[in-house]
Amino acid sequence: MVGIKSYGAHIPRFRLDRNIMQMSLLFLGFAPLRGEKAVANWDEDSITMSVAAATDCLQGEDASKVDGIYFATTSQTYALRQNAGIIAAALDLNTDTRAADFTDSTKSGTSALLAAADAIAAGSLNSCLVCAADMRVSKVASNGDYTYGDGAAAFLMGKDDVIATIEGSYSTTHDFVDRRRLEGERLEHMWEERFIRDAGYMKFIPEALAGLTKKYKLNVKDFSKVIYACAFGGAHAALGKTFGLAPEQIQDPMLTTVGDTGVAQTLLMLVAALEDAKAGDKILVISFGQGCDAFYLTVTDKISKVKGKKAIKRNMANKVALGSYEKYLAFRKQMPCEIGIRGEEALFTSFSVVSRDNRELYGMVGFKCKKCGTPSYPPQRICPNPDCGAVDQYEPYRFTDKKATLFTYTSDFLAPSIDPPASYGFIDFDGGGRAGVDLTDCDANALKVGMPVELTFRIKYTDEKRAAVNYGWKAMPIVA
Amino acid sequence: MAEGIKDKVAIIGMGCTKFGERFDAGPQDLIVDAFVECLADAGIEKNAIQAAWWGCHMPDISVGRGATVLGMALKLPFIPVTRVENFCATGSEALRGAVYGVASGAYDICLALGMEKLKDCGYGGLPLAGGMGYKAPLFMFNMTAPGGFAMMATKYFSQYNISPQDGKMMLAKVSAKSHVNGALNPKAHLRKEVTVEQIVNAPIIAWPLGLFDCCGVSDGAAAAIVCRADMAKKFRQDPVFVKSMQISVSSGEEMYYTKWDGSHVEPGYRAGIAAYKEAGIKNPRDEVSMAEVHDCFSITEAVTMEDLQFSPRGKVKDDIDAGRFNRDGAQPIQIDGGLKCFGHPIGASGLRMMYEMYKQLQGKADKRQLKDPKIGLTHNMGGFPSMNVVSVCIVGK
Numbered sequence: 001m002v003g004i005k006s007y008g009a010h011i012p013r014f015r016l017d018r019n020i021m022q023m024s025l026l027f028l029g030f031a032p033l034r035g036e037k038a039v040a041n042w043d044e045d046s047i048t049m050s051v052a053a054a055t056d057c058l059q060g061e062d063a064s065k066v067d068g069i070y071f072a073t074t075s076q077t078y079a080l081r082q083n084a085g086i087i088a089a090a091l092d093l094n095t096d097t098r099a100a101d102f103t104d105s106t107k108s109g110t111s112a113l114l115a116a117a118d119a120i121a122a123g124s125l126n127s128c129l130v131c132a133a134d135m136r137v138s139k140v141a142s143n144g145d146y147t148y149g150d151g152a153a154a155f156l157m158g159k160d161d162v163i164a165t166i167e168g169s170y171s172t173t174h175d176f177v178d179r180r181r182l183e184g185e186r187l188e189h190m191w192e193e194r195f196i197r198d199a200g201y202m203k204f205i206p207e208a209l210a211g212l213t214k215k216y217k218l219n220v221k222d223f224s225k226v227i228y229a230c231a232f233g234g235a236h237a238a239l240g241k242t243f244g245l246a247p248e249q250i251q252d253p254m255l256t257t258v259g260d261t262g263v264a265q266t267l268l269m270l271v272a273a274l275e276d277a278k279a280g281d282k283i284l285v286i287s288f289g290q291g292c293d294a295f296y297l298t299v300t301d302k303i304s305k306v307k308g309k310k311a312i313k314r315n316m317a318n319k320v321a322l323g324s325y326e327k328y329l330a331f332r333k334q335m336p337c338e339i340g341i342r343g344e345e346a347l348f349t350s351f352s353v354v355s356r357d358n359r360e361l362y363g364m365v366g367f368k369c370k371k372c373g374t375p376s377y378p379p380q381r382i383c384p385n386p387d388c389g390a391v392d393q394y395e396p397y398r399f400t401d402k403k404a405t406l407f408t409y410t411s412d413f414l415a416p417s418i419d420p421p422a423s424y425g426f427i428d429f430d431g432g433g434r435a436g437v438d439l440t441d442c443d444a445n446a447l448k449v450g451m452p453v454e455l456t457f458r459i460k461y462t463d464e465k466r467a468a469v470n471y472g473w474k475a476m477p478i479v480a
Numbered sequence: 481m482a483e484g485i486k487d488k489v490a491i492i493g494m495g496c497t498k499f500g501e502r503f504d505a506g507p508q509d510l511i512v513d514a515f516v517e518c519l520a521d522a523g524i525e526k527n528a529i530q531a532a533w534w535g536c537h538m539p540d541i542s543v544g545r546g547a548t549v550l551g552m553a554l555k556l557p558f559i560p561v562t563r564v565e566n567f568c569a570t571g572s573e574a575l576r577g578a579v580y581g582v583a584s585g586a587y588d589i590c591l592a593l594g595m596e597k598l599k600d601c602g603y604g605g606l607p608l609a610g611g612m613g614y615k616a617p618l619f620m621f622n623m624t625a626p627g628g629f630a631m632m633a634t635k636y637f638s639q640y641n642i643s644p645q646d647g648k649m650m651l652a653k654v655s656a657k658s659h660v661n662g663a664l665n666p667k668a669h670l671r672k673e674v675t676v677e678q679i680v681n682a683p684i685i686a687w688p689l690g691l692f693d694c695c696g697v698s699d700g701a702a703a704a705i706v707c708r709a710d711m712a713k714k715f716r717q718d719p720v721f722v723k724s725m726q727i728s729v730s731s732g733e734e735m736y737y738t739k740w741d742g743s744h745v746e747p748g749y750r751a752g753i754a755a756y757k758e759a760g761i762k763n764p765r766d767e768v769s770m771a772e773v774h775d776c777f778s779i780t781e782a783v784t785m786e787d788l789q790f791s792p793r794g795k796v797k798d799d800i801d802a803g804r805f806n807r808d809g810a811q812p813i814q815i816d817g818g819l820k821c822f823g824h825p826i827g828a829s830g831l832r833m834m835y836e837m838y839k840q841l842q843g844k845a846d847k848r849q850l851k852d853p854k855i856g857l858t859h860n861m862g863g864f865p866s867m868n869v870v871s872v873c874i875v876g877k
Binding site: 217340341342345347348349350353354357360361374376377378380384386407408409410411412413414415416417421424425426428432433434436437438444449450460461463470472474475 | 601602603605607608615616617618619620621622623624626627630631632633634635638683684685687688689732733735736737738742754852866867
């Protein structure tokens with residue numbers, strides 16, 4: 001049976017308290033919104049968050065078997081250049097992989113997942129990775145500004161050893177205009193909240209639920225968890241009542257803890273549901289966009305074998321208060337900031353270099369000497385071991401999954417950064433190899449020589465003149 | 481069998497501009513000022529110079545590339561001019577070219593001139609100037625010069641179990657000593673004494689290095705005229721003789737292999753050994769009277785004392801605490817204020833170091849004059865602790 005083989009998630013470390021937002025924005029009007037939202041670091045976007053979620057998902061899985069990658073977002077970095085291709089490069093997937101971007105609608109995450117399931121059912125793919133992420137930017141003090149959170153979910157879809165089978169689906173499409181953004185625009189527009197709530201969520205979610213239960217002759221009581229998208233906490237609760245769901249059947253939409261993560265919302269909820277699921281559970285998922293995708297799953301006994309995921313619980317445990325709305329604006333380039341004239345120096349991008357050295361730069365693949373076993377990064381054609389020096393006796397060697405420790409570091413106030421000081425250091429990999437890397441998601445005062453670190457795929461810099469967002473691997477302290 | 485260059489070449493003239501934020505002077509002013517002093521000091525005519533070596537690390541932000549810069553600024557009469565560049569050791573590289581030109585027998589008299597005009601870039605610290613290639617921003621981390629060397633301080637403290645507080649105090653003494661010396665030098669960029677407390681409490685630039693752990697970023701130029709040793713006394717009675725001139729360059733082992741400890745500079749150690757061998761020095765701690773070393777940051781000077789075998793490994797703190805490297809100590813270092821206070825116009829720095837050794841050996845160092853120094857050493861490093869070039873030159877009477 002086709003289904004989910006593995007899951008993963010990424011919820012960024014920063015949280016922004018809506019009361020703090022309110023204090024900065026009161027002059028524009030009162031917004032009665034509670035809780036906090038997850039805020040991606042300045043060096044994250046929907047691509048990097050997807051890589052993090054996919055890394056969590058592929059932990060313990062054989063990435064070399066993956067033959068498809070589908071990426072869903074409404075906050076895509078590139079409008080022309082396949083975003084899924086960048087994720088595939090960061091994961092160092094085989095080049096004979098089918099990649100596709102799913103976009104435009106907040107339901108495109110479930111569309112990607114269902115498309116992957118169909119491709120596997122049809123026999124054209126065996127193992128398809130589905131990533132869904134959003135990092136939406138809205139006008140200051142808009143509803144989206146307050147409610148949107150950032151996050152990513154990833155699923156590995158396949159046929160064998162699945163932890164949950166996809167039993168059936170039902171989709172609707174309505175040209176319902178809740179949110180919109182034209183090609184070339186950065187900030188989205190939204191119609192009246194009451195309209196979106198009453199003519200949108202309150203109408204299409206019940207329609208999808210009714211459609212699916214009728215099609216498969218099911219009752220809502222059959223499901224141990226019901227997951228449905230909703231941007232509004234009150235409406236989410238009201239829908240639960242309408243459906244006659246018991247409180248324990250309703251999967252928390254995380255609106256006050258993470259925020260409305262758009263494309264990722266229902267899929268992050270699905271990760272949370274799977275994290276607590278047991279064999280035999282039935283889970284219903286209903287996304288929302290211009291219409292809905294509804295599908296339901298049955299959890300298998302393989303669920304008990306899932307171990308060591310960051311998923312929702314470990315991601316949620318690793319949180320730090322951002323503490324300032326202005327810092328959020330600076331991270332999202334919503335506010336011009338002085339980072340020093342040094343920061344105005346042009347950083348150029350050569351795409352022939354990016355293409356030629358793609359595995360090295362995006363995959364962090366170096367060489368390992370076949371003669372003496374010394375790994376090197378960046379890849380060295382002549383073995384750097386002074387007692388070896390073999391020429392062209394190497395094989396590719398990927399560093400991202402190796403354990404590493406901080407060899408030395410500094411936190412630099414001279415280096416231009418939107419979040420000074422810029423921390424960086426040298427790291428030594430277990431099994432050999434040393435690399436100089438930026439450090440991210442860290443407290444500069446907590447860095448220590450010898451501390452364990454893990455690698456994370458992040459934005460290195462944006463080259464606006466050449467329309468380039470450039471990525472690479474950084475290190476961050478390992479959080480238990 | 482290679483013989484080396486000991487006592488084959490003499491320095492007969494030197495010049496050095498005032499270093500500093502020379503918003504008043506363009507690159508041509510600096511080049512000509514250093515040259516005019518140098519030529520007058522040598523007491524020769526310009527036409528006696530047979531070849532020249534020109535050093536500038538970042539010509540793209542000042543004068544542009546090529547050797548024409550020097551030939552045309554000085555109106556040299558169509559003689560051979562070579563532009564050299566080797567990070568912050570560029571000045572020593574220019575001198576090495578001129579010395580080897582004479583030592584080879586190809587020329588009798590050569591000129592070396594280094595200049596850097598950094599302060600037209602609009603910001604503090606070294607300009608970026610895109611010097612690491614198209615791949616650098618994609619591959620390298622967000623490293624600055626103070627950050628690159630701060631990582632060596634972090635590692636040094638960790639390796640030798642020195643608390644950050646004690647480590648910062650050790651480094652503060654290094655800088656305080658150079659400020660005392662720099663205050664006496666009219667050509668120095670920074671001419672104010674500062675206390676150890678001021679240094680320790682200064683704003684952090686790159687942890688653990690603070691403002692006073694970092695050298696001045698300066699404009700300036702320096703020059704030398706060298707000739708065959710056997711003809712030097714024709715020009716002056718007090719020429720300075722080159723005893724050795726060595727350079728060591730990273731093999732990549734430091735970063736691509738994992739044996740390097742991160743708390744010393746391997747090419748500094750290697751260049752020292754090679755230079756001592758060429759000069760016939762057996763015990764550098766006792767035989768080297770004085771040195772100008774590459775104190776781009778306080779930690780660099782501290783580690784260099786160990787790399788050059790002036791202090792035992794891991795023990796430099798004892799010598800710093802004992803005042804060994806002060807002007808009145810057993811082995812004075814940075815008598816002219818060093819990079820710390822004289823300043824660091826990159827292409828000129830190696831020649832500026834030699835300028836102080838030359839003046840000290842001639843007894844012309846004014847208020848900074850040491851009592852009868854015999855052997856002077858310059859140590860000029862370029863790059864970062866993890867990948868660098870280090871030039872060590874030894875001179876004597």
